[in-house]
Structures are given as C-alpha cells and as structure tokens.
Amino acid sequence: MSEPVSALGGASTSGIVEVADAGPVGMITIRGDLSDVAVRNALAGCLISALPATRQVMESGTDRLLWMSPDELLLLCPQDEVAARTGALSDALKDQHHMVIDVSDARAVFKLTGVEGALRETFAKLAPADLRAASLPVGEVRRTRLVQVPAAFWFASDSEAHLICFRSVADYVFGLLTHAATPGSEVAFFD
Amino acid sequence: MLILTCPYCGIACDETELSPGGEAHLKRYGPGSSDDEFETYLFHRENPKGIHFERWRHAHGCGKWFHAARDTITLEVFGTYPAQVTEPPQDVKDAISAKHPGWSWRDFS
Structure with missing residues (x-):
C-alpha cells in the first residue's frame, strides 16, 4: 500500500501560537x-x-x-x-x-500549541464561535466556519488545540491560521 | 445579527453559520392534489412584519434542520425547536403570547 501523505507534508509556522500540520491521522x-x-x-x-x-x-x-x-x-x-x-x-x-x-x-488535521489566551484568540479571529473558556471548555468540540470553510476544533489541554478541515482547503486554512497568529497581532482579549 | 440556538447541539450560532430554509410548517401538496392547492404550496408564502416561523439548517455545525420562531422587526427570537413537528411547541407559543397577546400566524395562534 502507498504511504499516507498529509495535505501539507508536515508544514509548520510559528507566531503567537505554533501551527503545525498534524501529519497523517x-x-x-x-x-x-x-x-x-x-x-x-x-x-x-x-x-x-x-x-x-x-x-x-x-x-x-x-x-x-x-x-x-x-x-x-x-x-x-x-x-x-x-x-x-x-x-x-x-x-x-x-x-x-x-x-x-x-x-x-478527505480531511486535514492541524495541531496548535501555545498559551491558552493566544490559542483562543487565533480561532476567535477566524470563526463566529464563542471562544471563552466557559463556552468552549477543554474537551469540547466546536464545529463551525473558519472564514469561508467548515472546520471543527477542540482544546485537548490549556496549551494544545486541534483543528480538522477538508483536505482540499488545507492550504487555505494554514494560510488563515498563519495570518491570525502573526507575531505582534495579539489582542489579548482572552488573557 | 441574528443568533439562533440549535436545538440539536445547543450552540448559540451566528446567522453566518446557518443556512436559511424559508418558511416553516408548509404542508406539501403533491400528486393528486388540485392545481390551487399545489400553487399555494409552491408559491404562496407569508411575508409578515412581526412574528414569523422559519426553517434553518445548522450548515457549518451539526448539519441538522430546525425551526425558529422570531420577530422580523426586532429580530427577537422566541424559541427554536426540532423540525419533526407540525406545529410549534406550547412553550414557544407561550413565549410569543407573553410578548404579543392575541397573535396569529397562518393557522397558529
């Protein structure tokens, strides 16, 4: 059988949070x-x-x-x-x-790591979801829209979040997350 | 901005996460019905200034269809409920009555 290859081949970027392709899942x-x-x-x-x-x-x-x-x-x-x-x-x-x-x-998975406030902020910049810890606690999945595409994300812990989107839009989502995590763009709303 | 609570997943979702599905509680007239009935089913819609019942789909979430009762002027939402019903549940009707005594919409009041 052929080797599984994830959509972005392990791409990663670093800003206010680390965004990485989670590899084949x-x-x-x-x-x-x-x-x-x-x-x-x-x-x-x-x-x-x-x-x-x-x-x-x-x-x-x-x-x-x-x-x-x-x-x-x-x-x-x-x-x-x-x-x-x-x-x-x-x-x-x-x-x-x-x-x-x-x-x-059919899907791509991203792993985001960083401080909780910055992680919540990264998602909140892109999705019409209530990212406050009381509304989206650790261990609860939120299916929503990431700008123009459907996505689901959840917090595995205070410092780690995962996101799933369609594979065909993986590059777009990676671009969105990279931009939302641009260094110096902190709003610090969730800190 | 319209925020509706999906009765299936309990999320208070923003209107951009939903797809509108037009008027709720339509009775389908198919083969065997009269032309008048079919025309009414196909084309005649309420366009109220006030209380309205609509279908919505939680398209970017759990994907389920549900119904919402809301006011088209104030955007006040009286309630949302699963779509497998032929008329609004009593608690939704009560919520409307509390605000608009004597209301009516098609056959409901």
Whole structure:
C-alpha cells in the first residue's frame, strides 16, 4: 500500500501560537442512531465504552472520539489501524442502520500549541464561535466556519488545540491560521 | 445579527453559520392534489412584519434542520425547536403570547 501523505507534508509556522500540520491521522466517520441502545452497545464493544455526550471529545490511549452531530461520531486513530477498525465497526453494526467510512484522506488535521489566551484568540479571529473558556471548555468540540470553510476544533489541554478541515482547503486554512497568529497581532482579549 | 440556538447541539450560532430554509410548517401538496392547492404550496408564502416561523439548517455545525420562531422587526427570537413537528411547541407559543397577546400566524395562534 502507498504511504499516507498529509495535505501539507508536515508544514509548520510559528507566531503567537505554533501551527503545525498534524501529519497523517486516521479518521473514521460513524453514523447511526446514537440514541438506539443496540447501536450504542455495538459501538461500545469496539470503541471507548462510554460514547461522548453532546459536543464532547472522549480520549482513550491513541483514540479520540468526537461528537459531530446527534447521529454522527468521528473516530481519530493511528492511520495504520484504520482498515482494521473500519472492518470491526462495520461488523459490529451490521444488523443496524449505519455508515462507517474511512475519511482519513478527505480531511486535514492541524495541531496548535501555545498559551491558552493566544490559542483562543487565533480561532476567535477566524470563526463566529464563542471562544471563552466557559463556552468552549477543554474537551469540547466546536464545529463551525473558519472564514469561508467548515472546520471543527477542540482544546485537548490549556496549551494544545486541534483543528480538522477538508483536505482540499488545507492550504487555505494554514494560510488563515498563519495570518491570525502573526507575531505582534495579539489582542489579548482572552488573557 | 441574528443568533439562533440549535436545538440539536445547543450552540448559540451566528446567522453566518446557518443556512436559511424559508418558511416553516408548509404542508406539501403533491400528486393528486388540485392545481390551487399545489400553487399555494409552491408559491404562496407569508411575508409578515412581526412574528414569523422559519426553517434553518445548522450548515457549518451539526448539519441538522430546525425551526425558529422570531420577530422580523426586532429580530427577537422566541424559541427554536426540532423540525419533526407540525406545529410549534406550547412553550414557544407561550413565549410569543407573553410578548404579543392575541397573535396569529397562518393557522397558529
């Protein structure tokens, strides 16, 4: 099989925060009726036992499970595990109405590191989202718009945030983040 | 600026995160209906100065359709609710009644 290559080949930039292409990340979209006990039980067998509540991100080892909508979850895992995980999930859900699909090559992931105020500010310059810590605490995913394109981001800790966007707009998003993190552009609203 | 709370993900989202879907609570007239009914379904829309019911889609978020009751003059939002209903829930109607006693919109009041 060919080597997985991320959209920007590991590009990174440094400003008020560090922005880096997170490299190849395995991403699996899982859709189904998440309020259905049979679906929840089937998923619990091959994912983290507790499914994320509304807007939450669950973390376990190398897995992260994101709540994307009332009937959609996104599983992030190492890319070399994607085929096996997709197969296991499809098997577990085969009696339920569902969709399990590998979207690793359709998306790009960025990792942002820096002080919390600067991270929140970088996103707040680009998205119409409420970035205050009370509205977007660590471990909560926010799907929104980054200027002109859809994106989802979440804080893994006070000093680290992740962002997912479509692969086709990865370069555009990298440019946006680079510009929003230009040294000297601090507004210090969240400090 | 219009801010609507998505009833599915609970986010108070800005209008630029949403896609407008026109009037809510339309009854579809399809094959077998009269020409008049079909014309009404297809073309006749409310255009009120005041209370209005609309469909919105949380396009840049969870992707779900929902309904919103709002005032087109003041942009006051009386409530948002899931789209799988044929009429607004009582709490939304009560919120409108508190502000506009005796209101009516199509068959609702």
